[in-house]
Structures are given as structure tokens and as C-alpha cells.
Amino acid sequence: MNPVMIVTDSSAYLPPDLVATHPIRVIPLTLNWDGQTYRDGVDIQATEFYNRLSTSSTLPSTSQIPPGDFENIIKELLVVDYDVLLLPISSGISGSYQSAASVVNNFPADRVVLLDTKLVSMALSFQVLAAARAAAAGANLTECRQVAQKAYSQIGVYFTVDTLKYLAAGGRINSAKRLLGAALNIKPILEIRDGKIELVSSVISRRKAIESMLRLVEEGIAERSPVRISVFHAQARETAEELIGIAQARFSPIECILSEVSPVVGSHTGPGTLAIAYQVGV
Template identity: 40%
Template sequence: MSNIAILTDSTAYLPEAFLKSHNIHVIPLKIHWDGTNYEDNVDITPAEFYDQLAGASTVPTTSQPPVDEFLGMYEKLAEEYEGIIVPLISSGISGTISSAQTAASMFSKVPVEVIDTHTTSAALALIVTALAQASSEGADLETLKQKAEELVSQTEIYFAVDTLEYLHKGGRIGGASRYFGTAFSIKPILYLNEEGKIGALERVRTKRKAVARLIELAVEKSNGKPVHVGVLHANALSEAEEMKKRISDQVDCQHLEIYELSPVIGTHVGPGTLGVAVF
């Protein structure tokens, strides 16, 4: 195993047991709601978040970790590791990368490589998982950086929201704006583009057709080859489990997991969101 630390952010929302067993470190994004500040997945879990959201009259806001928190993490990790690789949520939807890069420019005890993955959630989780595997096989920092850049270029994420209201209120609607205000039955298939910003791929009628199209996209992306797949959901586990089963039947999956959306991402997409990440 290499002596390189992996530091990611809370939107990857990997299981705690996996984080501990692979020595993956996490810096949380922030949620601000009716005068209370929360750290993503630390002070509030997805279950607590959606319970609170259901009866809320206001929608929370989110923010990136500040520079000093990244500096503190770098300082702590430098005591144990020879280098740090930092794969993070897309700069197209969060300022987290900016904080990490600024902190890295102020830090010199060990080399730090900040990776803009141009994605988040299940796709970020897949990338971090692959880096953890490479690290366990002895990859050095430069090899991990090259691996991360390769994965970023290969990874796709597609998702469908129950309503565009949350993306609109959170200012992250991007290319999906042309569908805002359309009939509730219209379900845009959204994705993160090459710049890591939200784009609208196409639209379908009904959630059932949206799910079917997400599965088709996973099949198309696999192109008959073995792939890594993450099914993502926001408070929609039973539907995610059904998606996982259908994908397993149609795709040769080297890795297939369900990933719950962290509260920070849930803030912007809302409950009922389903999606798929593939590389």
C-alpha cells in the first residue's frame, strides 16, 4: 500500500466502514438552514434531512469548506503521509475546488494534488474507490494523479429529478432551465457536462420512462464491456434497488453499488432523484 492520503468531500457519501478500511479522509460541505449550520453527513444524515425537508417552509443553502479547513486537513495528513491526492466535487457546481487549491498553494510540507472530477455523488464515489484500490496496490502520487485524470475523462453521470424546483432555487439549474415550468409529468434526463455543469440531455414523459432511459444510458455507456456502475438516489431506496437489479441483468458490472445522495446534493436536486454513474 502506498503512503499517499486520499482526501475527498462529503458529496461522495461513501459508507463509513469503507472509508475506515481504506484510510479515506473526508472534508464536509456545509448546509445553512433557518439560522442553523450543519456539516454534511456529520451533523445531519440523509434520513434526518429529508424528514426535515418534508415539513419545511424554507429551502436550505449550501457552501464549500473554507480554506482554513483544508489547510488543517493537509497539516494533519502530512504527519502520516508522504503526499495527498484530493478528488473533489465539480468546480462547475461548487467552490470546493477553489478552497482546496488555495490551501494547497499555501502548503508545502508534502505534495498535494487537487483533482477537479467534474462530477459528484456516485460518480465521485466510483473515482475515489478506484483510487483507493490503486493506492492499495502501491501507486505513488503521480500515478494516482494520472489515474484520476483518466477516470475523470471516462466517467459519466445521468440523473432525473422529481421536480426542477430545487435546482432552480439553489441556482444550479444550468442547462435544465429550458424545462423549468413545464408539465410535472415531463422528466428531463440531466447530466454533468465536460465542464462539470448541469446539462439537459433529453426529456421523457413519466418517471417510469425516465428510469428506463437511465438504465438504457448505462447499457449504452458499457458498450458490452465490463464497467463500474453506481446507482444514486435521494430518499428513493426501493426504486434504486430495482434499478440496480435491472442494470445487473443487462450490464457486465465489475462494480455495482447504490449510493445515497448526501444532504448537500439533496438540497439542490430534491427527494425522489434517481441516477446512474458509469465508467
């Protein structure tokens, strides 16, 4: 039986120590800005990106992972006798899944498997980590795929943004345009639902947004255990640290991860984005 390598992309923005200690490989997405191309998390890091975005008169665009990048890493891993489980960003958010789908049929179906994760950011990371932990424990490719599929039903994620202009400009959520005409300080609560960004509700302050997200997470957990929590942010570390402290006290998680929103994802949500993801039952 071959060992299994989990391949994801930089939208997950897994902390480097977790990537280094698990059978995980990360392919960077691409950011295009003022005539320059940057590999997400390689050529440009989160802090640098958000500092520039907050003062820039231009907005970056993003590009899906080209098929050749998936093909190259699959070939590289097969040569050293790994089976490969591909877990890219949701097909409802990026075309990277379609890029992967265009090449997987070039490889043996019992060696390479692709799943539409329907997730992004640290919610995707939870799914990736679940599969990677199974792989590290000796699970085969079929078993790792089953773990990833089961993990999807155990994960939830909610987030709020400081301004709706990035979501509206990127066309990632139709309701963003509708909300732009509302009060200037409105804070939407959004979730990843069936692989797409959807509006849950809106409130009139950052504090109420945090309270609403915690309530939604509590409802999602529904007294199940164990619980894993991640808080991730875009240039909002102080608030993120406060949120993760509240979540630790409230939900007693066995794992707590503080991370950032990757530049590619942040180009569609903007500075000030604050999010919380949970996983239960594993």
C-alpha cells in the same frame, strides 16, 4: 516513498465501509437551514434531511468547504508522512475546489496535488475509489493522480428529479427554469458534463426516465468491460433497489453500490432524485 491518502468531500457520499477500508479521508460540506449550520453527513444524515425537506416551508443553502479545512487536513496528513491527493466536488458545481486551490501552494508540490474532478456524488466516488485502490496497492502520488485522471474518461452519470423547483432555485441548471413551464409530470434526464449539470432530454413519466437512463448507460459502456455500477437516490430506496437490480442483470457489473444523495447535493435536487453512475475498464 510515502503512502498516499485521498482526500475528498461529503458530496461523494461514499458508504462508510468503503471509506473505512481504503486510504480515504472525507471533509464535510456545510448546510445552512433556519439559522442552524450542519456538517453534511455528520450533523445531519440523508434520511433525516429528506424527511424534513419534504415538509419544510424553507429551503436550505449550502456553503463550500473553507480553505482552513483543507489546510488543516493537509497538515495533519503530512505530519504522519502521507502524500495527499485532493479530489473535491467539481469546480463547476461548488466553490470548494477554489478553496483548496487557495492553499495547496503553501505545501510542497511533490507532496500535495489537487485535481478538478468535474464530478459529484457516486461518480466522484468511483474516481476516488480508483485512486484509493491504486494508493493501497503501493502507487506513489504521481501514479495516483494519473489513475484519477484516467478514471474521469471512464465514468458517466445520469439522474432524474421528481421536481425541478430545487434545481431552478439553486441556479445549478439554466434549463430547469425553462422546463418549469412544461407539463407537471415531466421528468428531465440530466448528466454531469464537463463538470456541470446539463439537460440530456425529458420524458413524461418516472418509468420512461429509468428506461432512458439505462439506455444512456448502455451506450456509455459500449460493450466495454469490466463494469462498475452505482445507483444513488434521495428518499427513493424502493425504486433505487429496482434500478440496481435491472442494472445488475443487464450489465453484469463486478461492483454494485447502492448509496444515497448527500444532504448538500440533495438540497439542489430534492427528494425523489434517482441516479445511476458507471465506470468501465478498471
